Amino acid sequence: MAPLQKRALYSLLIGLVLVAALIVVFVIKGDVTAFSDDGNLRYLTYGVLIGVPLIYLILVNLTLRKPTQIDERDRRIMDKAPRLQLVAIYISLAVWVIALTELYRETGQIPRIFVTLILFSTLIISSLAQSLGILIGYWRANRNG
């Protein structure tokens, strides 16, 4: 496994664990409006928001600074990763729009907190999709060349 591939995998796994933990906490609280009322939930969400891109930065971007750990093949794979990132962001935004439209169609307005959650989820998904894009790039390169 290439050094960049290994670090992208660690970054994705750690990010997924953090996001899963956050989702579990939201489910236990039962309602997203708890975000406004519960300080601990807010700090946890902020932690994940900062943690996921930070993990990506530490694990993946620091690899790029070591010339012995990355070469032209890795860079080619990395250059293609943003394609998946873009698709993931489009899909997540579409899911938010459809879900919120359907859930709050009766009331005609959505709780303000969703604006913050949409931003947070987009940033987290962007970081995770970058790592996933790198892993898919290696998988395709090893399979098809």
Next chain:
Amino acid sequence: MARINNQIRRLRFDHGEMTQEELAQRAGCTRQTIIALEQGKYVPSIELAFKIAGAFGVSLEEVFQYEA
């Protein structure tokens, strides 16, 4: 379909069974790229191709062949 073949594995053997790691260090790439090249799953840039040929001390054509 056009294909670029290479003689990297044979050349490594001819050069005292040079390891993939050693070749990677000499050519300035990772071992994984050498593995991909030997398996025919990666076509290198001109620069890397010259570096690999240089690591063996042979011409580019002795390492890479274009097959139409």
